[in-house]
Amino acid sequence: MTGTELLSVRGLVAGYGAAPVLRTIDLSIPVGTITAVVGANGAGKTTLLRTLSGLVRPSAGQIRLDGEELGRLPVEHRVRRGMAHVPEGRGVIAELTVEENLRLGGLWRRDRADVRRALDEVYQLFEPLARRRRHAGHQLSGGERQMLALGRALVARPRLLLLDEPSLGLAPRVTAQIMALLRQLRNNAGLTVLLVEQNVRSALSVADQGVVMSLGRVVIDTAAAELRDDDQLRHAYLGF
Numbered sequence: 424m425t426g427t428e429l430l431s432v433r434g435l436v437a438g439y440g441a442a443p444v445l446r447t448i449d450l451s452i453p454v455g456t457i458t459a460v461v462g463a464n465g466a467g468k469t470t471l472l473r474t475l476s477g478l479v480r481p482s483a484g485q486i487r488l489d490g491e492e493l494g495r496l497p498v499e500h501r502v503r504r505g506m507a508h509v510p511e512g513r514g515v516i517a518e519l520t521v522e523e524n525l526r527l528g529g530l531w532r533r534d535r536a537d538v539r540r541a542l543d544e545v546y547q548l549f550e551p552l553a554r555r556r557r558h559a560g561h562q563l564s565g566g567e568r569q570m571l572a573l574g575r576a577l578v579a580r581p582r583l584l585l586l587d588e589p590s591l592g593l594a595p596r597v598t599a600q601i602m603a604l605l606r607q608l609r610n611n612a613g614l615t616v617l618l619v620e621q622n623v624r625s626a627l628s629v630a631d632q633g634v635v636m637s638l639g640r641v642v643i644d645t646a647a648a649e650l651r652d653d654d655q656l657r658h659a660y661l662g663f
């Protein structure tokens with residue numbers, strides 16, 4: 424961990440109508456770290472990721488990636504600057520093959536040779552995808568779809584990965600594999616990850632930082648180990 428800030432969020436307010444869902448969010452995410460974002464249903468975690476990736480337009484505040492204000496930049500420009508968002512529900516296109524889905528991750532990239540290399544790396548990381556590269560999205564299991572969604576994001580060669588509920592519907596063994604992979608990508612490639620998870624224990628087991636959201640605000644922002652190990656904090660904010 425270098426401590427250099429990759430993502431900076433200041434006074435972010437956003438929502439879907441008149442009433443804001445995010446009510447003044449401040450966050451500082453250092454490069455090469457994993458931050459777990461946890462909190463009750465409806466706290467605004469998904470809305471935070473959607474606002475960072477440009478799907479929801481903020482009504483106030485700043486989002487800076489590596490010092491650059493993202494303002495009202497559309498999604499594809501954020502992808503070009505190194506943000507990749509894996510949404511809840513995964514967004515795998517059922518009619519396209521595994522390979523075609525993966526290629527979508529490289530759509531905005533000019534270096535076609537590196538897209539090919541990235542594809543090969545994804546096949547090495549996720550062996551079931553290599554075996555099923557010509558299968559359609561709808562033929563995959565839940566775990567394979569999650570691998571595909573994650574793989575597609577990696578083909579974009581992101582600096583910042585925004586992951587929404589990657590463990591949803593997965594067997595504990597597959598969840599553990601995905602968490603191990605995130606750790607590996609952080610350690611070996613310096614990837615920075617914002618990980619929204621209902622599976623708080625899994626998320627905190629891999630995270631460096633832990634952020635607890637409640638009613639559209641950040642109520643705790645601390646070392647993941649502290650959230651994991653401090654009984655009072657856990658009882659008060661995470662209910663276990």
Ligand code: ATP
Nearest residue numbers: 439440444462463464465466467468469470471621
């Ligand atoms: P969950 O774990 O249930 O996904 P969350 O913390 O991710 O919860 P959000 O999904 O961001 O929370 O939802 C925050 C609030 O925004 C909720 O009150 C929800 O009803 C509302 N909301 C979410 N999506 C929309 C939408 N597309 N239109 C209107 N309101 C929405």
